[in-house]
Amino acid sequence: MSPAVRASRARAQLTLKEPPASVGARPGGTIARLDLQFNPSTLELRKTTEWRRSPARMAGESALPEFVGSGPRTLSLDVFLDATAKHDNSVEQAVEKLMKACVPTPASLGRKKPASPWVRFEWGTARTTSFDGVLSSLSVSYTLFDVDGKPLRATCSLSIEEASVDTPGQNPTSGARTARSTHTVVAGDSLAMLAWREYGDPTAWRTIAEANGIDDPMALVPGTELVVPGMRDAGGEEEQ
Numbered sequence: 001m002s003p004a005v006r007a008s009r010a011r012a013q014l015t016l017k018e019p020p021a022s023v024g025a026r027p028g029g030t031i032a033r034l035d036l037q038f039n040p041s042t043l044e045l046r047k048t049t050e051w052r053r054s055p056a057r058m059a060g061e062s063a064l065p066e067f068v069g070s071g072p073r074t075l076s077l078d079v080f081l082d083a084t085a086k087h088d089n090s091v092e093q094a095v096e097k098l099m100k101a102c103v104p105t106p107a108s109l110g111r112k113k114p115a116s117p118w119v120r121f122e123w124g125t126a127r128t129t130s131f132d133g134v135l136s137s138l139s140v141s142y143t144l145f146d147v148d149g150k151p152l153r154a155t156c157s158l159s160i161e162e163a164s165v166d167t168p169g170q171n172p173t174s175g176a177r178t179a180r181s182t183h184t185v186v187a188g189d190s191l192a193m194l195a196w197r198e199y200g201d202p203t204a205w206r207t208i209a210e211a212n213g214i215d216d217p218m219a220l221v222p223g224t225e226l227v228v229p230g231m232r233d234a235g236g237e238e239e240q
């Protein structure tokens with residue numbers, strides 16, 4: 001069997017997982033899985049970047065933009081459901097699974113931290129469209145019904161917004177002296193200067209180098225985002 005034939009038989013699926021129990025944790029176990037009857041004909045993938053400008057009244061041209069950060073990926077697709085061959089409840093059952101992704105899970109309610117399931121779309125070897133996210137929108141159009149009013153066909157339009165997992169301890173609310181932070185390299189930066197600014201000790205540059213896998217501390221590329229460990233990770237004492 002040729003690779004093209006094998007690839008054509010790959011079926012897309014949507015997996016609903018228990019949301020993370022804490023910031024920085026991975027999603028939990030699988031809540032539901034929807035194997036799509038028909039692969040989507042179109043996938044729309046979006047990603048945004050944010051820039052900031054500081055206008056000057058006397059400037060003849062616009063100010064240079066400053067990169068602020070990148071937004072999450074958003075995947076939009078239509079899921080087609082059909083039960084005309086069996087006349088069963090499979091259409092409504094599939095819609096119920098998708099509806100579960102829009103409400104808090106019982107486990108999250110039990111933790112008193114309500115959160116809807118995380119969703120992952122997977123289709124064969126596709127990588128750019130396969131990521132952990134949350135369902136940001138869902139609409140269902142029923143287009144065919146049985147004699148008893150049971151839906152036999154439906155098209156579900158949904159959007160999945162990427163939910164990134166931060167490095168544990170990087171939450172800025174956990175305390176500046178112990179939490180990790182990030183720093184975007186600009187021209188003229190050095191690890192020693194960054195260590196002096198963050199820890200008050202330029203000799204602590206090795207901590208930053210190890211956290212980012214940097215072999216040559218002099219070869220910093222502007223625009224690179226560095227992880228800056230907190231004081232505790234750097235070997236310092238926690239501030240009282």
